[in-house]
Amino acid sequence: MDSPFAAHSVTLRVNGIDYNLQIEARVSLLDALRENIGLTGTKKGCNQGACGACTVLVDGERINSCFALAIQYDGRKITTIEGLAGAEGLHPLQSAFIKHDGFQCGYCTPGQICSAAAMINEFQSGSPSAVTENLTDAHIDFSDAEIKERMSGNLCRCGAYVGITDAIHEAFEELSR
Amino acid sequence: MNNFSYARAADEAAALDLISQNGSAKFLGGGTNLIDLMRENIEQPAALIDITCLPLTGIEELSDGGLRIGALVRNSHLAAHQLVRDRYPVLAQALLMGASAQLRNMATTGGNLMQRTRCYYFYDSAARCNKRVPGAGCDAIDGFNRIHAILGASPECIATHPSDMCVAMAALDAVVQVAGKDGQRSIPLVDFHRLPGDTPNRDTNLKPDELITSVDVPALPFARRSMYQKVRDRASYAFALVSVAAALEIENGLIKQVRLALGGVAHKPWRAFVAEQYLTGKTAGVQTFERAAELELEAAKPFQHNGFKIELAKRTIVGTLTEISTKGVAR
Numbered sequence A: 001m002d003s004p005f006a007a008h009s010v011t012l013r014v015n016g017i018d019y020n021l022q023i024e025a026r027v028s029l030l031d032a033l034r035e036n037i038g039l040t041g042t043k044k045g046c047n048q049g050a051c052g053a054c055t056v057l058v059d060g061e062r063i064n065s066c067f068a069l070a071i072q073y074d075g076r077k078i079t080t081i082e083g084l085a086g087a088e089g090l091h092p093l094q095s096a097f098i099k100h101d102g103f104q105c106g107y108c109t110p111g112q113i114c115s116a117a118a119m120i121n122e123f124q125s126g127s128p129s130a131v132t133e134n135l136t137d138a139h140i141d142f143s144d145a146e147i148k149e150r151m152s153g154n155l156c157r158c159g160a161y162v163g164i165t166d167a168i169h170e171a172f173e174e175l176s177r
Numbered sequence B: 001m002n003n004f005s006y007a008r009a010a011d012e013a014a015a016l017d018l019i020s021q022n023g024s025a026k027f028l029g030g031g032t033n034l035i036d037l038m039r040e041n042i043e044q045p046a047a048l049i050d051i052t053c054l055p056l057t058g059i060e061e062l063s064d065g066g067l068r069i070g071a072l073v074r075n076s077h078l079a080a081h082q083l084v085r086d087r088y089p090v091l092a093q094a095l096l097m098g099a100s101a102q103l104r105n106m107a108t109t110g111g112n113l114m115q116r117t118r119c120y121y122f123y124d125s126a127a128r129c130n131k132r133v134p135g136a137g138c139d140a141i142d143g144f145n146r147i148h149a150i151l152g153a154s155p156e157c158i159a160t161h162p163s164d165m166c167v168a169m170a171a172l173d174a175v176v177q178v179a180g181k182d183g184q185r186s187i188p189l190v191d192f193h194r195l196p197g198d199t200p201n202r203d204t205n206l207k208p209d210e211l212i213t214s215v216d217v218p219a220l221p222f223a224r225r226s227m228y229q230k231v232r233d234r235a236s237y238a239f240a241l242v243s244v245a246a247a248l249e250i251e252n253g254l255i256k257q258v259r260l261a262l263g264g265v266a267h268k269p270w271r272a273f274v275a276e277q278y279l280t281g282k283t284a285g286v287q288t289f290e291r292a293a294e295l296e297l298e299a300a301k302p303f304q305h306n307g308f309k310i311e312l313a314k315r316t317i318v319g320t321l322t323e324i325s326t327k328g329v330a331r
Helices: A029-037 A092-099 A109-124 A144-150 A161-175 B012-021 B034-039 B075-080 B082-087 B089-096 B101-106 B109-114 B165-171 B273-279 B286-299 B308-327
Strands: A008-014 A017-023 A055-058 A061-064 A077-079 B005-008 B025-028 B047-050 B059-061 B067-070 B175-180 B183-188 B211-217 B226-231 B242-251 B254-263
Touching: A008 A029, A017 A029, A055 A109, A061 A109, A061 B101, A092 A109, A092 A161, A109 A144, A109 A161, A109 B101, A144 A161, B012 B025, B012 B047, B012 B175, B012 B211, B059 B082, B067 B082, B075 B082, B075 B089, B075 B101, B075 B109, B082 B089, B089 B165, B089 B226, B089 B242, B109 B165, B109 B211, B165 B226, B165 B242, B165 B254, B226 B308, B242 B308, B254 B273, B254 B286, B254 B308, B273 B286, B286 B308
Parallel strands: A008 A077, B005 B047, B025 B047
Antiparallel strands: A008 A017, A055 A061, A055 A077, B059 B067, B067 B211, B175 B183, B175 B211, B226 B242, B242 B254
């Protein structure tokens, strides 16, 4: 096996662009994004998988990048907050967060938005949650209770949860059209 | 975090070969527990063998109607799988009630089995902990032991196993399939995790150079009537104080078959064999459930801050069995 001090060649495909890095195995995906690539939108809140501020999407699924080793994501498709807006403008979630005042300090916000984007996809593909009444039913209501449970991995110390929930409701309507 | 050598195993043979080369190597799956433990310097492997590319990500039906769950199936995918939701709702619920969505997307079946206790003293390298350092002592026994064990503890260790998935799998009589250099072997899940005894440093009966390949859940038609109940300080994203996994088959008012397991109460998922034996053949009803819970918790031993768990466990058992028997299907 390689020496523990080996610099590994890792290619991270982030928001459609390939970044070739020479990094140690112990570099987290979060640190690779922020420090090595310079995409500082994703935040380090707790660095122990407890707050969700580091949430990014890998092949569309949300993960805590603080617990991910960058080297494990070689060649995978990564989306960060910087990659959500498109040619047409802001992502519906970004617009909704502004409209519904879904943030105060803004530190948890990139994680909230990335998490919500993936959460809506999970919901639309029929994945149940811990509060889903009937696991075998195809239809699930996009209720406040479902949103809160599905977003429970994203903490907001400023307490902007009401605005966040409202924003997610609105964005969901928009994205379901 | 200490620096470490990294290698990605292409297949099972390569994984077993790599782990045998380095006595201080560990397999890396989702990393949601191992990376945390490494940051806290509790685990300091000299090498990590990334097994996420191994073809162990499938969920397949076995010929007897059971389910073979690959060791690398992500917790979220397992919970969302139609066969799991239909046939073993207790397992789907247990998974969904664990951690957060982001963590469930990363965590693997094998990793969930292998996760270590969240005892505060285990995590605090300044504290005495027989699990971390055999013979050092246990600061939890006379410390803040609210989240600690009431069953099966020893003078060396009162830690609990934090998994929800394992409690459901214990109730379902799952079997862990393991590969080693001497071939494949099967370990019933109820025997996979250990009680602390005088070797609390050993969490499981897996050998250091073995690889979990799958967890097989046997066919259990009556498990369609099953549920998982988790009691915790927060509505979500918190470990269990006490949890119950139960499946119940009632015919003509009598309990024909029952499975019951408890979480948050012991060093391993606690299969309630005493309660099961009492319940089988009896009339389904609150009084029967209460008596069964009494019998199962008779051996419970409280510590200064966790005595509430004994009554809580009894009531949660009764509540869960009552809900299954009156409502039938999961929730």
